[in-house]
Amino acid sequence: MLERLVAYLDSVKARDPAPRSRWEVLTYPGVWAVGYHRIAHWLFEAELFFLARLVNHWSRMFTAIDIHPGAKIGKNFFIDHGFSVIGETAEIGDNVTIYQCVTLGGTNPTNGKGGKRHPTISDDVIIGSGAQVIGPITVGRRARIGANAVVTDEVPEGATMIGLKARSTLVPAEEWVKEFIPYGTPCDDPCESTRELGRDCIEKLENELKQLRAEVTALRAEREPVRRSGTED
Structure with missing residues (x-):
């Protein structure tokens, strides 16, 4: 477990030039929010929904990040700064990075049933500050969502999405970049x-x-x- 924690802290440090040590990374609200979510999700899977919500409620007060206990999150998920919201049926892959004030939100189902309402974020995706990814859509692997973009449609693998409503840029990330891009915006x-x-x-x-x-x-x-x-x- 200690090795997994160290690997996670190192993955955060590799994506953020600000911290000088792993100890600094441990002060990040996003790191604490993900840690609390692991507990809340375990309780949620055990159908201890009220306890899961209590952990979620404490985490939201402590970190200013609201992750529903039902959300499924992969390895090395990094929330840089706070004030983000992740819905119940959201699914997040490995090595995903999101910045402040991001919403992975849901849509109102026409049939009145809950079901899948929130997005699926594939591996290595970067979502910029203030972006809103709404509905049961899939954001393809290594896609980049620009700051303040509003995404309501499927995002192809490696695409860079910008604007209101978000559109793909003429910069095909899948052809020229395979590594991490800070803030999700190539320049x-x-x-x-x-x-x-x-x-x-x-x-x-x-x-x-x-x-x-x-x-x-x-x-x-x-x-x-x-x-x-x-x-x-």
Whole structure:
């Protein structure tokens, strides 16, 4: 058990440059929230629902993170900062990272039955600050959800989702990155190439504008003698 705890703390430290030691990681509210959830989920599985809720209630007061006891969470789940909410039927894979104020929320079932209402988050997913992932959808492996994105549809493996309602960017994460990206938002070479394309478009528009101005000036110069001759007559 101690080895598993050390491995978990090391996995958090690998994703966050702030802590200088494992002891610092132990002060993180997200680490405590996951620990309390392990207890609450064990009680929930044993159908001791009231006790599970008590543990969940204490955890929410202590960490400002609300994880329903019924949620299923894999290995090395890291919540960086607090104020996140994870619903009852949410399923989270291994090595998932979420930042503050994230909601893994449910939708109201049309048939009136509980059922699967919350998302399934696959392995190695990163969810940025303030993102809302809603409904019984699946977020594919290694996907990235950008800050404040609202996701209500299936997310392909390796996709990067941004916006309201979230859409996939033109940066295919599955082709150029296999490792952890802080905050779930890539900003290296692919973005740089996109910026270069933007600069090229701006330069092209500026050149066209200069050409149009030159043509307008030439037309004015041609009309000026005609105006003068008309005035002399």
